[in-house]
Amino acid sequence: MFRRDQVLEFGQTSTQFHGSGIQNHNGRLHAGRDIIINSATPKADESRDDLHRQEVLRSLRFEQMGSRQQSIKRAHAQTCQWFFETREYKSWLDTNKSQEHGGFLWIKGKPGVGKSTLMKVALDHTSQTFHGGDSCIISFFFNARGNDLERSTTGLYRALLFQLLKARPDSQIVLDTIEGGLQWSIESIKQTFERALKKLDHQQQLICFIDALDECKEQEIRELVSWLDELSCDHPLHACLATRHFPNITIRKGLQINLESRQEHIQDICCYVRDKLYFKDDRRLATRIRVELQTKASGIFMWVVLVIDMLNREYDSGQKHKILEKIRELPYDLHELFRDIFTRGPGPSQGLLLCLQWILFAKYPLTPRQLYLAIISGTEPNYLVRCHSKEISDDDVERYILNASRGLAEITKSWRWTVQFVHESIKDFLVKENGIGTIWADLKTSLEGQSQEALKRCCLQYQTTVYALLRQTVSIALLRRLLPEIVEHRKVISRKYPFLEYANDGVLFHADQAERHKIKQDAFLRQFSTEAWSKLQDVFEVRGARWYWPNVSLLYVLTRKDYSALIRASSLHSCFDVEGGPYGSPVFVALATKNFAALESLLEVFVKRRTFDNMSCRDQIQLVRLDYDKMAKNNFRDFVFSRTRGVVSHLAEFGCSGILEIYFSTSIYLSDPDSKDEDGWTPLSYAARTGDVATVRLLVDRHACVNNRTGKGWMPLHLASLKGHLEAAKLLIDRGAEVDMPTRDGKTPLYWARKKKNLDLEKLLMGHGAVLEQVAIHDGTPPYETVAKDEPPLYGTRPKAPLKFTKTSINDDAKFRNTTTDRSMIIHLSRDQLETIKLILEGAADANTRYNDDGSTILCSVSRYGYTEIAKRLLDRGADINATGNQKKTPLHWSISPYRNLETVRLLLDRGANVNALGDHTETPLHLAAWNMAIVRLLLDRGANVNALGDLAETPLHKAARYGHTETIILLIDRGADVNAKALDGKTVLHDAAESGSMAIVKLLLDRGADADAKSMAGMTPLQLATLKGHRKAMNILRNHDPHTMDSSSNEEVSSDDEISSSDEEVSLPDEEVSSSDEEVSSTNEGVPKVSTSVETENIHGVKRRRLTRDQYAPV
Structure with a gap:
């Protein structure tokens, strides 16, 4: 309209x-x-914001949030109305008097006096009074018989915030900054509440009712009151609190009402007695009864309610003449009244005891029908089948419970009807004062243990009976399917047998609780049917992934349910034994479900029953406790045990070093630490990828091979480097891991450290001999070009000034290490090498001592890292300047390293080093120096052969062209390098340049006379190679080249800035796919052509020689 x-x-x-x-x-x-x-x-953004706010609001709400308020019975007519006429109530709501009382009204009274009833009336009255106004009313009623949130301050804060946001939707804007799925803490709730409160207009007062605040801890009460007091300083706040007299909390300001001492409250009791006594025809007797009750009640409304009910029953039974005498016999104390009710008449029965035990110790509150069947299971099991008849109505069940509890239990009619005591003081009497033990003497010393045992027997009886019935009528195995008709049939079973789900789960729950209270369960566990239990459990499990496999053991079940006491009581198999189920063995069940109490019990039992290596049980378990934080962070949700990997492999992957220690310590498990799965991964491989140092150390201490390779060639050091685990990498290197071993696709640990930009890991690897050559091949950067010409090296910490040692400083190891300008020697040289240097300089050792397996001398290592001053002193001590090791490299070869040791190279040449010495692969120092212009010029000045041939007949010019160093290429050609020299495979320098795709170098070589039509042994020209590799710009230069227009005398230099990166010219070829275990550590090398591991070439004499390709080339 x-x-x-x-x-x-x-x-x-x-x-x-x-x-x-x-x-x-x-x-x-x-x-x-x-x-x-x-x-x-609505705009899309507004719609998204609204959906997000609703999601956050739902995360605040919890089950049974307002159930306690709903379960409080409505106050008797004409009672409690006096409260709103009191000076305290009116002053409390008067904002003009807030400075006097601080907005606090505290209602105090004894247990059973009627505080909760008054609070509910006050909340309803205030809500009606301020309905439609500017006030916002929120409340929380603690429920001592409810779940954790119903009886905790966490639930209180969540409920108050939820109600505030719902009452004032405009304040929900504060939820926009809160991420979905937030796990609410008390502090986060408080902060959100305070922000929402600021969104309210200052004229809008906040009224808060909190009942039974004494149900939480005293410190929590004090924190809440302090917080409310702080809120009242910034916003109009009125808080009405109801508690018992203890604990006594002093507040800065506030009003207080002592309920039992108020005359108006006494008048309410008189009004109730007058209306509820049935025998109104005898007014004289009724008056005398009212006087007697008023005197004895002492303001306790619950006492009056219970006594009136007793007197009415006496009157109905024709015992009118005994009523006054009965009243005089009644105890004044409420707890003594409870005792009288339990022992009066026929005396305490088994049904009464079970009723009390179920209400007191059930896992969660039972529905009326569940409690009815639970009591019948313990008292009259032969009638269980008949009790499931439709002839048993809800009214029949309610009357049964009322009679069994002697009227002290009631049905709470919230959204889920449950049975509880009519007042919390009944539980106080039965448990805290051990009233139940004074009535049933055999429960006096072990109330909870005996009660849990009784509830277990009820559950077992019901489970056994119903399981037998179901086996006769339906295939339980069929119920494990998820077909729609099967799902509906399972719902029918759940409705027909309402206590079955609780009984099946409860039989183990109560057995576990009984064991905790010293009631032995070993006989029960020996006779327990895991098959029947798991089949029934699956009937109520909606998700098929959580079903129990048919052949799971009892230990598997107990671990998954976290019944640690039963695990300790069991005499079952080992927790490491692999069995049915997705988690493989019980120890992985505990890890996957994060049931650490069960895990500790499993290991404790395992340790006590076996002989171990010099460690007590307590020490063993302490090792596991140290891993708890680490285990809690692991995501085991989708874990599935692999039987091809085994126990050790999975434990190593999860970093469970403490559990592994226990596993290895027993003589029954002689597991091979180097066992491989189908992908070639060992336990050490998984531990290195996880980076858990304790696990890595444990495995290598057990003689696990640090250089085992997976199917794709990955060693543990590769995996630790990939994931950036520095400490694990250190440990592996210390135990002998090869730092330069490539994977099957040619990647070294240093490649991964550099790719991940992990400088600390790069320093570690470089300090132990890793080189950059292979890294450069895979990341598109020429080797050693990562180091700026005028800066100290990026990898390692070469000293900026010559090292200065004195004889005295060398004699003192600590001083010796501290005399360097930095700590580079500690990084690059091992302790043995440092000790060797000391001994040589002291004259106590031969300067040509071979200090390691490769046969090299200490001068080689010192030359490699550029310690020129030490090299000079070693030479003075007689070190052989041309000594070679197994790799045939002289110190001059070693000095040409990524540390740009120009001074060291000059020293060695000055002292007579052979400038054309042949090293590994018959390469000269000039071959190795092709990347460094300054060293190349120095070597050429000292007589280096510019056309020296290496093992593959490659000249230094080949190397310079391959690495892309235009300045070095120009220098070599100017010094006489043959621009058309061919290697063993027939390729010229131009072939290499065309294959790498460097347009600038191709142009330079053509300008300097390179033969564009030269053919390799395979018959390929440079143009054909460039075409094969897809280097379009290089193809165009070669295709358009006219040798007749070439200016052979041109010395024009081509700047390296004109080079075209390979990523612009090359066709990216991805690495081959890896298996599932290697998938995480595999990568794709963009812009880098795939090269074979090796090729066979034939030299001029017809002898086949194996040619190393870039993947295998590893110079210094």
């Missing part, structure tokens, strides 16, 4: 529509020629 004043001319539109009743598919209303009104469509 339209507003009368809404008149629009033809062609106008309105975004507002005041009314309802008109809808169509396109959201527009056409009314002739006079009006068009568009429905307002």
